[in-house]
Amino acid sequence: METIVMKFGGTSVATPEKIIGVAERAIREKEKGKRVVIVVSAMGKTTDTLLGLAGEISAEPPKREMDMLLATGEQITISLLAMAFKKLGHEALSFTGWQAGIETESVPRNARIEQIHTERLERVLDNGYLCVVAGFQGVDKIGNITTLGRGGSDTTAVALAAALGAEKCEIYTDVDGVYTSDPRFVTGARKLEQISYDEMLELANLGAGVLHPRAVEFAKNNRVPLSVRASYSDEPGTIIQEVITVEKNLIVRGVAFEPGVARVTVIYKKPFNGSLANIFTKLAENQIDVDIIVQSISDEFPPSVSFSISQESLEETRRVLTEAQSDIGFLSMNVEIGLSKVSIVGSGMVSNPGVAARMFDILRSQDIPVKMVSTSEIKISVVVPETDMKKSANALHEAYGLSELQVHQDIS
Amino acid sequence: METIVMKFGGTSVATPEKIIGVAERAIREKEKGKRVVIVVSAMGKTTDTLLGLAGEISAEPPKREMDMLLATGEQITISLLAMAFKKLGHEALSFTGWQAGIETESVPRNARIEQIHTERLERVLDNGYLCVVAGFQGVDKIGNITTLGRGGSDTTAVALAAALGAEKCEIYTDVDGVYTSDPRFVTGARKLEQISYDEMLELANLGAGVLHPRAVEFAKNNRVPLSVRASYSDEPGTIIQEVITVEKNLIVRGVAFEPGVARVTVIYKKPFNGSLANIFTKLAENQIDVDIIVQSISDEFPPSVSFSISQESLEETRRVLTEAQSDIGFLSMNVEIGLSKVSIVGSGMVSNPGVAARMFDILRSQDIPVKMVSTSEIKISVVVPETDMKKSANALHEAYGLSELQVHQDIS
Numbered sequence: 169m170e171t172i173v174m175k176f177g178g179t180s181v182a183t184p185e186k187i188i189g190v191a192e193r194a195i196r197e198k199e200k201g202k203r204v205v206i207v208v209s210a211m212g213k214t215t216d217t218l219l220g221l222a223g224e225i226s227a228e229p230p231k232r233e234m235d236m237l238l239a240t241g242e243q244i245t246i247s248l249l250a251m252a253f254k255k256l257g258h259e260a261l262s263f264t265g266w267q268a269g270i271e272t273e274s275v276p277r278n279a280r281i282e283q284i285h286t287e288r289l290e291r292v293l294d295n296g297y298l299c300v301v302a303g304f305q306g307v308d309k310i311g312n313i314t315t316l317g318r319g320g321s322d323t324t325a326v327a328l329a330a331a332l333g334a335e336k337c338e339i340y341t342d343v344d345g346v347y348t349s350d351p352r353f354v355t356g357a358r359k360l361e362q363i364s365y366d367e368m369l370e371l372a373n374l375g376a377g378v379l380h381p382r383a384v385e386f387a388k389n390n391r392v393p394l395s396v397r398a399s400y401s402d403e404p405g406t407i408i409q410e411v412i413t414v415e416k417n418l419i420v421r422g423v424a425f426e427p428g429v430a431r432v433t434v435i436y437k438k439p440f441n442g443s444l445a446n447i448f449t450k451l452a453e454n455q456i457d458v459d460i461i462v463q464s465i466s467d468e469f470p471p472s473v474s475f476s477i478s479q480e481s482l483e484e485t486r487r488v489l490t491e492a493q494s495d496i497g498f499l500s501m502n503v504e505i506g507l508s509k510v511s512i513v514g515s516g517m518v519s520n521p522g523v524a525a526r527m528f529d530i531l532r533s534q535d536i537p538v539k540m541v542s543t544s545e546i547k548i549s550v551v552v553p554e555t556d557m558k559k560s561a562n563a564l565h566e567a568y569g570l571s572e573l574q575v576h577q578d579i580s
Numbered sequence: 581m582e583t584i585v586m587k588f589g590g591t592s593v594a595t596p597e598k599i600i601g602v603a604e605r606a607i608r609e610k611e612k613g614k615r616v617v618i619v620v621s622a623m624g625k626t627t628d629t630l631l632g633l634a635g636e637i638s639a640e641p642p643k644r645e646m647d648m649l650l651a652t653g654e655q656i657t658i659s660l661l662a663m664a665f666k667k668l669g670h671e672a673l674s675f676t677g678w679q680a681g682i683e684t685e686s687v688p689r690n691a692r693i694e695q696i697h698t699e700r701l702e703r704v705l706d707n708g709y710l711c712v713v714a715g716f717q718g719v720d721k722i723g724n725i726t727t728l729g730r731g732g733s734d735t736t737a738v739a740l741a742a743a744l745g746a747e748k749c750e751i752y753t754d755v756d757g758v759y760t761s762d763p764r765f766v767t768g769a770r771k772l773e774q775i776s777y778d779e780m781l782e783l784a785n786l787g788a789g790v791l792h793p794r795a796v797e798f799a800k801n802n803r804v805p806l807s808v809r810a811s812y813s814d815e816p817g818t819i820i821q822e823v824i825t826v827e828k829n830l831i832v833r834g835v836a837f838e839p840g841v842a843r844v845t846v847i848y849k850k851p852f853n854g855s856l857a858n859i860f861t862k863l864a865e866n867q868i869d870v871d872i873i874v875q876s877i878s879d880e881f882p883p884s885v886s887f888s889i890s891q892e893s894l895e896e897t898r899r900v901l902t903e904a905q906s907d908i909g910f911l912s913m914n915v916e917i918g919l920s921k922v923s924i925v926g927s928g929m930v931s932n933p934g935v936a937a938r939m940f941d942i943l944r945s946q947d948i949p950v951k952m953v954s955t956s957e958i959k960i961s962v963v964v965p966e967t968d969m970k971k972s973a974n975a976l977h978e979a980y981g982l983s984e985l986q987v988h989q990d991i992s
Contacts, residue, residue, distance in 0.1 A: 233666070234659070244633070262648050266678075267724075
């Protein structure tokens with residue numbers, strides 16, 4: 169019997185009425201003769217309410233207790249959803265993370281799943297029950313409740329799909345799939361029918377927020393076909409899997425962009441490699457995420473390194489580096505704000521060496537200055553002024569043919 | 581090292597501010613060098629909110645899922661209380677029912693505790709942590725979350741005290757102890773310094789709502805000294821234990837009363853014993869609680885049975901009996917409403933045969949008609965008109981000397 173895992177996020181279960189809608193949707197799959205597992209997040213604003221309570225007690229609550237607190241959010245949803253199934257005449261049982269056998273590391277607030285003991289779920293599914301599982305949470309070896317951090321519910325769903333040998337894992341969300349670019353900003357942005365894990369990973373890392381990169385990686389490693397689709401419609405959404413059967417000819421499959429980027433340039437006394445490591449160790453110790461790093465060493469100028477960060481972490485970065493200036497051993501630091509990052513993603517790039525050149529050419533033709541560049545096998549990112557972000561994205565989307573209608577083959 | 585279990589109910593933990601107050605109170609015990617376990621209920625109105633959510637999904641939600649839902653209430657409180665300890669500079673860990681090893685029957689919404697696996701709590705207590713445990717909940721043998729029903733958090737506290745060999749179990753509540761009668765209605769009602777388990781049991785069963793009879797019974801069976809005291813003051817409260825060292829000379833130790841009683845009288849065709857069982861079986865099947873039962877069989881009148889119920893269940897009782905009239909085989913049924921029950925409780929009664937006679941005499945002197953009587957070894961209850969309830973209670977309280985000041989010995 170085929171197994172399907174369906175995951176619904178917080179907005180999809182925000183009210184009792186929506187929860188009943190989720191139940192109806194899952195029942196349609198059950199009635200096709202499948203074993204159905206439903207993974208849910210906390211209802212709408214529940215997490216915010218819980219965080220507010222904790223905030224009234226302590227500005228720095230212990231992480232273990234935050235997990236204990238936050239885990240109640242999904243527990244409320246699973247019980248209500250199981251009630252909804254019963255109300256609609258179907259047998260269902262709800263399971264917290266520990267009851268579903270989701271064993272994690274002992275790392276509060278950001279635990280990784282180590283293994284899933286599926287015995288109970290398998291038994292209950294085989295007895296014809298719908299299984300409702302709390303996303304985002306698990307239990308460590310000594311019985312502490314843990315949470316999985318950002319993207320946790322998606323990860324729970326993918327991990328369960330892998331452990332149960334599910335045919336696929338469907339992520340229901342408030343958008344109807346993965347787009348070639350953000351349709352709010354880019355004319356002609358289209359929904360993709362399929363995309364590869366790696367492409368999705370790059371897009372997710374670039375802030376195309378439909379799916380957390382961690383869940384995509386888990387799906388890739390376990391070859392779980394993912395589908396991202398809307399909880400409000402029956403449209404098929406986007407399928408994420410290894411082999412893409414249509415749209416193969418596209419070199420670039422998506423354009424992603426994000427505003428609020430700052431560039432920091434640090435100028436050293438001398439080409440001292442140790443200090444490069446020092447800078448990024450200091451920043452990592454202070455939980456500052458660095459994105460693009462460009463180092464330049466020449467005979468003419470003093471050696472320097474530039475890196476991009478989110479504008480929000482600029483003050484903290486400045487403080488950390490200034491305090492550690494003598495340790496790190498640099499001469500001066502300068503900063504540019506008001507920047508953005510624009511990226512093109514596509515696995516076809518690997519075999520197309522001219523893609524980067526074409527990208528720079530397109531940007532130059534629009535008089536857009538490129539401040540930094542970063543490339544991977546399937547992605548090229550550039551840092552451009554924030555005022556040029558939308559123009560850049562539209563120009564690239566158009567130039568790489570993403571706006572054109574495509575003929576889709578049947579994927580069955 | 582001595583162990584103490586402190587239990588705080590929903591009103592005592594209704595806000596983050598109150599939770600910090602609970603933490604401060606427990607820290608004072610910890611600083612005396614004790615091992616401290618704190619059992620808490622759900623915050624104030626949390627349970628009502630959760631019930632409201634369930635009600636929006638289904639009028640008859642499955643009990644297992646109600647347990648799953650309601651158990652989140654205490655889980656929120658324990659995490660916040662553990663945060664409060666940390667904030668105040670003390671190490672603490674929170675435990676849900678299953679984490680605290682509280683194993684129950686597989687009876688959702690009304691499970692009894694079967695055993696407590698204390699290994700983890702013992703270890704954590706010995707390492708100097710305060711332990712915060714969720715009341716009202718446990719886990720059955722196959723890992724379903726269960727709740728303990730009414731009085732559940734008190735029962736958790738007493739059961740933990742027994743399992744951990746605690747010196748005592750303190751129940752913090754919104755009254756400052758057990759009173760000889762309800763001070764809102766009875767002039768001169770006083771707080772008792774001590775009371776026996778059996779007396780407390782009778783008072784609790786009679787609606788002196790400070791402590792659930794189930795918790796008292798558990799304490800009695802395991803010889804756990806209980807203390808009922810106010811969460812808002814440092815007054816010592818009332819101690820409940822087997823041997824009473826002061827106030828021994830009091831025959832009657834408390835006067836309890838409740839309004840809203842109805843009396844139902846069923847008249848049979850003939851003295852047919854089977855029909856008596858039939859009546860009460862039918863009522864039990866329909867979850868109608870019967871209190872006092874009086875049967876009268878004489879040669880002159882047709883045989884009859886009278887019983888008292890709460891006025892709220894009168895309509896249901898009427899319906900159940902009318903529907904089953906031919907099965908049960910009775911001639912007619914009549915009903916009296918507007919009654920109340922007044923009881924006197926005291927273990928001294930056993931050896932004082934005149935107590936009942938004196939009670940009737942006191943009531944007669946006040947022209948109060950006695951409609952029904954029920955006696956146990958340490959309790960006498962009468963049913964009187966509701967309009968005479970307060971007068972009866974005051975007269976009995978006064979006549980048995982409960983209003984007088986007493987000289988207390990030192991209990992150490």
